[in-house]
Amino acid sequence: MQHEDPAPRPVAVHMLYDAFRSAYDRARESVPKEIGGFIAGYLLLVRSTNEHHLVIEEEIPVRSRSTALTVEFLTEGAREVADRINKLRRSGLYVVGWYHSHPGYSCYPSKLDIKSHKTYFREPYQVGLIIDPINKEACVFQVAEEPYNMLPFYVWRGPRWVIKESL
């Protein structure tokens, strides 16, 4: 039987500004409640270093039940979300993780966030983006190490990088 290589893990995450902005604005407008959704993109192999970078081009809002401390995705509206994901897949974008907001309590994942990530986002290229619109922070985690590890996160806007977060 042939041994299949696992999908690569990204060493850094890059998000297009428009997608970041729309997630960020929704997070800010929903304070004090949490919001969330999926992120779609692809892995890019940088040949000079032989490393993979994750590029996020779209965010997909998901209706959720939320309080100031937790967010839970609902199946209500799931059909529209599935349609959008299928459409994105046809243009080469895959669900590369999820995002949610932490209004005012920093962008580090909670124990529950890590548990959800391990349950629903098992692919090695899938990451979690957390946005804190009150402290104006955003960061990305994955679970390559226990309990989690942070990845360098960049937001791309036209010809220059606007956010450079090396955590």
Ligand SMILES: [Zn+2]
């Ligand atoms: Zn959280």
